[in-house]
Amino acid sequence: MMSKQYSLGIDLGTSNSAMTVARLEDQALQDLSILQVVAPHTVEARPGLASNIYIAAPDEFPEGAFNLPGKELSHAHVVGAFARQHGAQVPDRLVSSAKSWLCSTQVDHHEPILPWQSSSVEAKLSPIEASRLYLESLVYGFKAAAEAAQSDWDLENTNVVLTVPASFDEVARSLTYEAAEAAGLGAVTLMEEPQAAFYAWLAQAGSDWRKQVAPGDIILVCDVGGGTSDFSLICVSEVEGNLELERISVGEHLLLGGDNLDLALAHVLRYQMEGEGKTIDDWQFLALVHACRSAKESLFENLDLTEVSLSVPSRGSSLFAGSVATSLSRDTLNQIALDGFLPLIDASEMPAARASAGLQEFGLSYESDPVLSKHLARFLTRSLQNVQANASLAGQFSAEVLAGSFLKPTAVLFNGGFFNAAPARERVLALLNQWSGADAPVRELAGARYDKAVAHGAAYYGLNQLSGSGVRVKAGASRSYYIGLETAGLAIPGFKPPLKALCVVPQGMEEGSEQILDSKEFGLVTGESVTFRFFSSAIRSGDAVGTILPDAEKELEETLELKMELTPLEGHATGEVVPVKLHARVTEMGTLDLWMQHTRSDHRWKLEFAVRTD
Structure with a gap:
């Protein structure tokens, strides 16, 4: 090779x-x-x-x-x-x-x-x-x-x-x-995009990165792209005189980003145009959304521009027959991007729950609450819960850091085209400083490239893989993973016992590592179609392999359902339950191999699905 x-x-x-x-x-x-x-x-x-x-x-x-x-x-x-x-x-x-x-x-x-x-x-x-x-x-x-x-x-x-x-x-x-x-x-x-952005910062900073951070720093990677917003936290610690980096929290999936801003801008311009007596139909509105994206990017990339003209065509025989023109000003962009998506709110304000309308338009599951400030507050609140759930992780932080209702970043690394706009970066910093109330202000890590960082960081990380050297952010699985476990016991009329959850991958489990659960036997159904349900959690970092939770559906998020028929053992009846022990391995490619080893023979079965590591 x-x-x-x-x-x-x-x-x-x-x-x-x-x-x-x-x-x-x-x-x-x-x-x-x-x-x-x-x-x-x-x-x-x-x-x-x-x-x-x-x-x-x-x-x-x-x-x-x-x-x-x-x-x-x-x-x-x-x-x-x-x-x-x-x-x-x-x-x-x-x-x-x-x-x-x-x-x-x-x-x-x-x-x-x-x-x-x-x-x-x-x-x-x-x-x-x-x-x-x-x-x-x-x-x-x-x-x-x-x-x-x-x-x-x-x-x-x-x-x-x-x-x-x-x-x-x-x-x-x-x-x-x-x-x-x-x-x-x-x-x-x-590789996760926020981590790639951080690796790009490491590559750009070279050996000077150690001068920009210190033990005890908690770095928020704030990544707002076209379709999603990603938050991650990386902590800096000192081990035997050397600085070490560890990702300690990853945010929820947020379909909230530049696409939402484009749509908001299109609505504002539509009202503006209709106020001028111009009519915009639904087809033209789609074109207006795309035109707003282009105009937004031009204003973000060229700070000397005060406004950008745009036109929306009709369905005439000529492409621009009946087209209508308008413009997007920098003031409008800043007002919608800042006051609409990043208002200065209290850290206790969480995203509004999704409306319970019985019938909705079917499409992408965009966030029902577009206020990015609230989602950031929720992420920092859940991050504190995740740290507090793991005694060894919590031990890395001072009592002051763990006090309060959310984890307080000390520095921010911005990523994504949204942050080409200096006012957007300044607003996030103002928001974090308002929340933390610390004497030392939250600072921006210098030298980030907001639109090229992800590709840069991915290439730099790839070099580290090839050379076996370089700075590495300790990460592993970003969540804890569980498999559904049917409750054993007598059946009771009218009562269905809750599905238990068995932890098979603890948060932070490194790729290439494995865990063997020798202390317990489980029953595996073979020879007939069965369903395996997998769950996960981003706030239970303290759960170890073998931890059993009493109610999976209540305490965890369901991530995957696998339906399959496992080959029966020779000489055993179809549908017979056989005793097995579990052996979990996270591969270098980021997949989970879950082996179920028959305890009375060498026969074993494998389940496989992907987990998120870098």
Whole structure:
């Protein structure tokens, strides 16, 4: 097997994707421009890839209009810059936010459902197919960049690290891995985006990172992307004179990000335009949302601009027939982004519960409360509960840190295009300082690259994997995982005993490690169809392997249900319960192998699902 000399970091973003390649020999990081279609019969290398697919109508463009050098493409599916630009004018043919659909529990991820609610497209794409097309475009861009640079890098000698939101559940993580394999990337390492951002900061700071942090620091990684918001906490401790880093908390899955801001801005501009006597129908409103995204990004990226003009087309025979124009001002953007999403609230204010309407529009499960400040308050409150649940972890902190109702960060690392805007960063710092009331203000870690950090950090981490050296953030499983355990005992009419939960992976269990539960025997049903239910928790860091909780559904979150039939033992009846002991292993790829060893023979059975490690 060819030894790997390069590391490729891939940020598969909800709105934009990027790649960074690094060379083991000199540890140099290089951003890759991605060759893509920017107009019919026109290709260019751009710094990133818009995470959009335009599904062209029959005969809309001539055959071959979107071919890339050395690669013929179906004219029906265009990925990247042209897809976003043209699709903003024909929004019901534009696939966007495919990444968010991977974590929806309400759809079949292999069914063609995108563009969502489109009546114009007959041959739609599934979320996993859309993800595969994005990744295939990135693979092509990687190969084209290698050829242009006359480099010897290729996928055979490259370690690939692909990032996912820290809040991605096991299903979404496995689907991302599946899409990567289908795109030709082979076996990839999946890495959490906030951790990747932190590794990028470490790479940029070099040996000086130790001068910017100190033992006792609690660093909040605040990552607001296009479709999700991710929070993680990393603590700094001193062991035998050396600084060590450990991730101690990961937030819940939040479908709240730049997409929500785009929608809010579109509503404001719609009211503004209607106040001027202009009419915007539902189809034009979709185009307005995409136009607001482009205008927002322009204002965030160019601080000299005070406003950006935009136009919304109609369905006339000419593309811009009957188009209406308006503009997005910086004042409007700041007002909606800050006062709407990041107001200065009290730390005790939690997100509002979802409305209990019996009938709702079916779609992505966006957060019912869009106030990011409240979700941050909830994350810090739950983080304190998680630390207090583990005596050894709590022992790393002073009584002052553990006092109060939430865990108080001492520093913040920002990530995501949302934080290109200085007012957004300043507002988060003001919010944290208002909550903590500490003498020393919460500080921002200097040197972050808000839009390129994830790809940079993934490539840097990949180098560390290849060299076996470098700074490492101790992480492991971000949650504790449990398997449902049926209660033993006499049946009682009219009463169904609660399902118990057995901890098989404690929070922080490292990849490549294993746990054997020798102290207990369990009964395994073989030879007939059975269901295994898996649960998890982000706030029970103190549970060890073998801990049994009395009521799984009440105390935990259900993450996965596996239905299968296990091969019966020879000489045993179908449906017979056989005694087993459990052996859990978290592999280097981030999957859990749960072996069930028959205690009377060498026979064993295996269950497998993905857990989130770096």
